[in-house]
Amino acid sequence: MRKQTSLNFRANAVRAIADSSLRGVVKKATGTFSSKRNIAISKIADYESLRKKASAVREDVLENLGTYLDAFSSNATRAGATVHYAVDAAAARRTILGILSSHNAKTVVKGKSMVSEEIQLNEYLGKEGISVVETALGEFIIQMEDEAPSHIIMPAIHKSRQQVGRLFADKFGVEYSEDTQVFTKIARQVLREKFLNADAGISGANFAIADTGSIVLFTNEGNGRMVTTVSPLHIAVLSIEKLLPSLKNLPSFIRLLPSSATGQQITSYVSIITGTREDGEMTGAKELHIILLDNGRSEILAGECRDILKCIKCGACINVCPVYRTVGGHSYGWIYPGPMGIILTTLLTGLANAHPLVSASTFCGACDEVCPVKIPLVELIHKLRVRKVSEGFSPVKEKLGMRVFEATARSPFLFSSGEGLAKIFWPVLGSLGGEDIAGRLPEPVKMPFRRRME
Amino acid sequence: MNDVVKIDKISLFLVNTARAAAGADRLKDIEKLAETILKLVPKGASVFCPQSTKLEKAAIGKLSRMVPDYSSANITVEEVSAAIAETGSIVCDSKGGKSLQASLLPSHHIAIVPREKIFATLEDFFDKCSGSPPTNITLITGPSRTTDIELELAIGVHGPERLDIIVV
Numbered sequence: 224m225r226k227q228t229s230l231n232f233r234a235n236a237v238r239a240i241a242d243s244s245l246r247g248v249v250k251k252a253t254g255t256f257s258s259k260r261n262i263a264i265s266k267i268a269d270y271e272s273l274r275k276k277a278s279a280v281r282e283d284v285l286e287n288l289g290t291y292l293d294a295f296s297s298n299a300t301r302a303g304a305t306v307h308y309a310v311d312a313a314a315a316r317r318t319i320l321g322i323l324s325s326h327n328a329k330t331v332v333k334g335k336s337m338v339s340e341e342i343q344l345n346e347y348l349g350k351e352g353i354s355v356v357e358t359a360l361g362e363f364i365i366q367m368e369d370e371a372p373s374h375i376i377m378p379a380i381h382k383s384r385q386q387v388g389r390l391f392a393d394k395f396g397v398e399y400s401e402d403t404q405v406f407t408k409i410a411r412q413v414l415r416e417k418f419l420n421a422d423a424g425i426s427g428a429n430f431a432i433a434d435t436g437s438i439v440l441f442t443n444e445g446n447g448r449m450v451t452t453v454s455p456l457h458i459a460v461l462s463i464e465k466l467l468p469s470l471k472n473l474p475s476f477i478r479l480l481p482s483s484a485t486g487q488q489i490t491s492y493v494s495i496i497t498g499t500r501e502d503g504e505m506t507g508a509k510e511l512h513i514i515l516l517d518n519g520r521s522e523i524l525a526g527e528c529r530d531i532l533k534c535i536k537c538g539a540c541i542n543v544c545p546v547y548r549t550v551g552g553h554s555y556g557w558i559y560p561g562p563m564g565i566i567l568t569t570l571l572t573g574l575a576n577a578h579p580l581v582s583a584s585t586f587c588g589a590c591d592e593v594c595p596v597k598i599p600l601v602e603l604i605h606k607l608r609v610r611k612v613s614e615g616f617s618p619v620k621e622k623l624g625m626r627v628f629e630a631t632a633r634s635p636f637l638f639s640s641g642e643g644l645a646k647i648f649w650p651v652l653g654s655l656g657g658e659d660i661a662g663r664l665p666e667p668v669k670m671p672f673r674r675r676m677e
Numbered sequence: 678m679n680d681v682v683k684i685d686k687i688s689l690f691l692v693n694t695a696r697a698a699a700g701a702d703r704l705k706d707i708e709k710l711a712e713t714i715l716k717l718v719p720k721g722a723s724v725f726c727p728q729s730t731k732l733e734k735a736a737i738g739k740l741s742r743m744v745p746d747y748s749s750a751n752i753t754v755e756e757v758s759a760a761i762a763e764t765g766s767i768v769c770d771s772k773g774g775k776s777l778q779a780s781l782l783p784s785h786h787i788a789i790v791p792r793e794k795i796f797a798t799l800e801d802f803f804d805k806c807s808g809s810p811p812t813n814i815t816l817i818t819g820p821s822r823t824t825d826i827e828l829e830l831a832i833g834v835h836g837p838e839r840l841d842i843i844v845v
Contacts (some may be wrong), residue, residue, distance in 0.1 A: 248827060255828050332818040360834060361825035382826050407823060407831040414835065435810055445821040445836025448781050452813065470806060474799035489764045500812055506771035506778065507812035553814060
């Protein structure tokens with residue numbers, strides 16, 4: 224299993240910062256995404272009230288999640304789907320393996336799904352002798368490299384075209400190219416055969432609709448459509464908070480999700496799948512299994528950070544985050560990066576496995592500004608920082624430093640003495656610091672601000 | 678007044694389809710349909726068409742190489758069930774035995790949209806389709822695309838690389 228390395232955030236980040244190719248592609252991608260997003264949002268009439276409306280819909284879903292889940296399950300079942308509730312990752316994996324085994328399915332084509340990454344599905348099925356092929360271009364690339372996605376929307380954002388060119392030449396024996404259109408053609412050829420011959424398709428879902436029992440997928444490449452319609456068996460895996468009350472809510476989210484994610488007005492495809500193929504129909508899987516994954520979300524729902532479950536996984540907060548832009552997605556050490564990732568990773572895997580992440584924010588608030596469903600990301604990260612300190616996860620040096628600062632800041636005498644001492648001993652402090660904070664702080668000014676006010 | 682609104686809706690739909698990199702054309706009547714389609718089909722290309730509606734039957738009048746199975750066709754010609762002006766989307770669904778793979782597997786999709794089936798907004802469309810929807814409803818906006826490598830747009834990944842829309 225790929226191990227979570229969130230505890231090594233600092234070391235991961237230092238390594239990422241030293242990789243200039245990585246920094247280049249990440250900077251370009253996040254910058255382009257953010258400006259495309261800004262243009263798309265500026266074209267939405269009355270964006271602020273749309274955002275408020277969408278936020279209220281998501282709040283209502285969380286408030287009444289049990290009711291909506293029950294309604295979704297019974298409506299999806301009535302439409303011919305089989306709904307499974309999985310309490311954790313292991314339960315979800317077992318359920319999926321059970322379904323595939325009972326159909327003797329050996330080859331699976333897969334659409335992009337962060338929830339499937341969360342439960343490490345591919346590795347598990349691989350060990351059980353089932354071959355899973357990722358079919359979204361970015362996922363297809365990182366699967367060949369055995370890497371984790373570094374962004375929730377663009378999983379291969381960290382790859383340069385040169386790296387992809389070398390990978391394709393190596394894997395498919397084709398001539399080296401740097402042309403994305405060439406890569407696309409090759410992927411089309413290689414994967415078309417896989418689609419047509421697979422025993423089953425596995426997808427995620429962007430939303431689930433309570434009053435019709437439908438699942439909704441936003442896609443651009445068409446692989447999502449293949450995965451959900453070509454194989455006779457379709458398994459959809461999604462987390463429990465992805466519900467919307469009704470199809471009538473969908474227009475708001477069609478307007479908000481693609482524009483916030485990629486700056487598109489709408490994705491090439493929006494598929495609404497309700498149950499299984501009926502008599503006389505020519506489209507749809509003959510058997511549809513929907514796995515609703517909890518994996519700690521009920522606990523989040525009951526806690527002080529529940530607003531993170533409003534998230535619609537657009538990635539806008541990731542693209543504007545100055546920390547993500549500098550260190551890239553793999554530094555966060557799990558699958559969800561950026562501001563939403565700090566919160567989800569900490570809550571889903573526990574502070575003990577992820578506490579350094581809560582420091583990976585400058586609190587600049589850019590994430591709050593772009594969130595299409597108004598999640599107070601900074602406030603939530605702050606709550607987690609408070610928990611980190613109160614639960615004893617801060618490093619000893621930091622704790623000590625904070626004590627000293629507290630005592631000094633409370634006494635005007637100590638504070639001004641400190642200023643004087645800092646000026647004298649600064650060169651020594653700087654050299655002691657090494658990679659640590661002191662080495663990177665600006666030199667103390669000759670005349671402190673406070674003194675200038677006197 | 679009603680007429681003015683209707684005209685605006687169609688024009689808006691055509692502008693938005695073009696913005697999504699789909700070809701767009703508008704015909705006054707059914708007479709020109711076969712000729713328009715013929716111009717879009719390269720010589721020798723094989724065409725699949727369900728031929729289940731009046732428009733579909735008229736559309737293929739001048740084509741020579743028809744195939745009965747979309748999975749071996751170069752092009753699909755079909756009438757779609759709705760369109761949305763606001764986003765320039767066409768809507769395909771599984772009602773009445775239609776296959777959504779016909780608009781997915783061939784590399785070129787030609788969609789015929791009857792003008793009365795164009796909805797102005799997403800709300801107008803979705804207000805009509807709650808209750809018990811067909812197994813699959815897919816909104817299609819432009820050709821298949823990806824920007825997964827260095828954000829550069831590449832067209833025609835797994836779905837059609839070309840989409841033409843004709844409003845009749």
